[in-house]
Amino acid sequence: MIPYLQAESISKRYGEQMLFEGISFTIFKDQKVALIAKNGVGKTTLMELIAGFDSPDEGQITLTNDVKVGYLRQNPDLNENLTVLEEALRSDNPALDVIAEFEAAIKHHDESAIERLTVKMEELNAWDFDVRVKQILSQLKITDFDQRVGELSGGQKKRLALANVLVNEPDLLLLDEPTNHLDLDMIEWLEAYLEKTNCTLFMVTHDRYFLDRVCNEIIEIDQNQIYDYQGNYSYYLQKRQERIEQLQASTEKAKNLLRTEQEWMRRMPKARSHKAKYRVDQFYDLKERASQSRQDDKLELNMASSRMGKKILELKHIFKGYDNLLLITDFSYQFSRFEKVGIVGKNGTGKSTFLNVITGAIPPDSGQIDWGQTIRIGYYRQEGIDFQPNEKVIDIIKNIAEVIEFEDGQKMTASQLLTRFLFPPETQYNLVEKLSGGERRRLYLCTILMGNPNFLILDEPTNDLDIMTLNVLEDYLAAFGGCVVIVSHDRYFMDKIVDHLFVFDGNGEIRDFPGNYTIYRNQLEEEEEARKKAETTSKPKAVQEKSKPKVSNKMSFNEKREFEVLEKEIEKLEAEKAALETALNSGEHSAEELTEMSNRFGELTDELDEKEMRWLELSEKN
Structure with missing residues (x-):
């Protein structure tokens, strides 16, 4: 496993309050890690340290060379004078920079710039990026790409910042409360996106379903110590409870032994200087362990509500x-x-x-x-x-x-x-x-x-x-x-x-x-399944046969036919995509035509992805 980030014995104080002291952990490539701790312990502060916006009082944080970090802050800092699309594309990624210039050239009908930038778009394979940026913005319900950032609500700004982080495709993705200001559909989309993406993830969130479905490791800061759980949120709950019970049992055992040792220490004459040193040391060690009871401050919400009449x-x-x-x-x-x-x-x-x-x-x-x-x-x-x-x-x-x-x-x-x-x-x-x-x-x-x-x-x-x-x-x-x-x-x-x-x-x-x-x-899912089933039932018999799930590991006759058709369709779509790329690079088209071709290029990319995925599924049976 390749370590992307190492935190070694880091401590941070905020005024009089010690947030965390001497904590160490490592984040490896492809891990999806969540940080859990009580409010005020310094979760956001730790994210700021990792992202380089602050530095620890003690210890050090080391990033592996060339690891690109993307950070969604709890309160993002956006340029309010830019448009939504310009802010989404703001980056040190050359492909995104070219897309931003290309979009500006189309907006201002700058024919010479469009001609020059289409060549760069091709060189950097930026057409796919352009489509992806707009897809992510649309999924996050941001559709007016020309709107000024300063006109957005707080929630829209957070979603725009999230889009910017995602389209930059960082190696290490840091997310501080990413589900705030997302509706339920957006959260479920983001869950699916993060599950299938190859990026390494470190995040703070209180959404327990999100934690369960996305993360494969939990790091907890508890009473100035750090604990690592190799599993999702459900696994963390189980193992955390076991840890607490084990600590309590160990503390209770130490208290019982301490009573025996205290009696021995009391009985031994003060004049005897040759007491067994190991036993005296053991006494003080037991005393320390017996005092290690958990100090769990719990919020008390046991206030009674006012009497309620019949009419509400x-x-x-x-x-x-x-x-x-x-x-x-x-x-x-x-x-x-x-x-x-x-x-x-x-x-x-x-x-x-x-x-x-x-x-x-x-x-x-x-x-x-x-x-x-x-x-x-x-x-x-x-x-x-x-x-x-x-x-x-x-x-x-x-x-x-x-x-x-x-x-x-x-x-x-x-x-x-x-x-x-x-x-x-x-x-x-x-x-x-x-x-x-x-x-x-x-x-x-x-x-x-x-x-x-x-x-x-x-x-x-x-x-x-x-x-x-x-x-x-x-x-x-x-x-x-x-x-x-x-x-x-x-x-x-x-x-x-x-x-x-x-x-x-x-x-x-x-x-x-x-x-x-x-x-x-x-x-809702059952209704969607029923709708799809009804659509399938209404199709011609040959189409129905093609879409039926197959149990066999070998392709059926209909799947072989589908496989052959897919190969021809993919070839045809790739040819159309290549022709579009040539047209986009020709410099012979107006801004309107280029916009239309760019949109069709995005549709082709999506269609090809879908058909290639199905082709791969069938090829595994071949």
């Missing part, structure tokens, strides 16, 4: 849209007690608008919204906490209340509440701007729950939260004595919490689906 929320014939964009069409629903609803749908179908409408943040175009008198809303917004640069952590809570009274009569000071949310007294006077993204989310969650809500509305609550905090939040929501409405791209989180889904299909259509996300996704 009634929505009657709700309509909402903007100009020609219809987001909600004639939607009616009556909520019941203890309901837990998940909201799914592609970006731009109106999920966040729906939440803003029902909470009164924006009015509906028509329809009626009736809340019960006993309902207290807790609205966790996607944009997170709003704070001033000079605000301290404790100020955020004290600005709401110095003393917090809960429904069950319990009282807490602001400091006590923060301690329950894993902000110990020594950190409560830190500036909020110094907190990690996950710590800010946790503080924001604290401000929402301290109001004793009985109707929780959570818009992407899982972004930036570590897996340990997510597990506690899931348990809290599962036992929550009120209603919950969740918008989330975290499939594991949705599966664990919700009873049913509001599915936003687009064009204002919202349907109620009775089940969690996995059940919904399975049904």
Whole structure:
């Protein structure tokens, strides 16, 4: 195995806080590694060190010569004056540079530049890159290639940065929370992409299904030590639990032995200087091992919700849209007690608008919204906490209340509440701007729950939260004595919490689906399979025979015929592709014709890939 990156005894301190100390690990070629740790331990800091944006206080990080690194930062730094396509193509890759120049030449109808650049495009085999760039942007729902980067939303900018990293095809791909700002379709596309790509991967993500399906190794930073697990997330959970149980058993055994040794040390006369030195050394070694109990600080979310009456929320014939964009069409629903609803749908179908409408943040175009008198809303917004640069952590809570009274009569000071949310007294006077993204989310969650809500509305609550905090939040929501409405791209989180889904299909259509996300996704796949089967049934008999799966390892008569036809089709497509390449290099065509030929070149590439893949499948049976 070829080592791409080696971290040796690296340490990093952030102000007074030691993030990690003396940790070492190696990333080898073709590995797909995930980093797991609690918020505030320094996951993003470690990514910045590896990418070269920061340096460790101690130790060193070594990259193997010529290893090309691509890094998706949590908050990407983009050039807002460029167009989407220009930013996607920004690179030190010569092929991408030429594509960017070629696209600019077409845009400005520069015939001489087009003629010169088509030659370079051919030399660098850049036509395939051009197609691939636009395919990746389209998969990430970025379709206006001429739009200025400065006009994009935060989520679009993150997706554009992801596209730029992917099209550069780095040897080592560093991804910090890549699933944030992706809808469920995009996440599943990215999963499939990373599964089949040859790049080496090191990433931070809280998406547990993503971890399970993409990664083959987990690195965990826990209590200033690093642990390596050679498997996916499910394997990690099993082995981590075994490690903790083993540590606890070892500690307990050391404590029992320590009691015996303490008695021996106490009984031995002080005047005797020839005590067995090995036994005295053993005593101090046991004492150290017996003190190695785990200090697992756990988030406590056991606050009671307010009493809920019979009437919860009634929505009657709700309509909402903007100009020609219809987001909600004639939607009616009556909520019941203890309901837990998940909201799914592609970006731009109106999920966040729906939440803003029902909470009164924006009015509906028509329809009626009736809340019960006993309902207290807790609205966790996607944009997170709003704070001033000079605000301290404790100020955020004290600005709401110095003393917090809960429904069950319990009282807490602001400091006590923060301690329950894993902000110990020594950190409560830190500036909020110094907190990690996950710590800010946790503080924001604290401000929402301290109001004793009985109707929780959570818009992407899982972004930036570590897996340990997510597990506690899931348990809290599962036992929550009120209603919950969740918008989330975290499939594991949705599966664990919700009873049913509001599915936003687009064009204002919202349907109620009775089940969690996995059940919904399975049904979609079954419907797609049924559709394909119906299409196959409607084909002529000869075509049906050709598409039937074959059990035999040898080609059937129909497969032999298909194999022969494929060879001819591939030859024909390759000839057309070669002719297009010649035409593109001729310099005899207008910008419009070149654009049309470039698009056809992309179609041919896709068609050839598909047919060549099928040809390879059949050739294995030959």
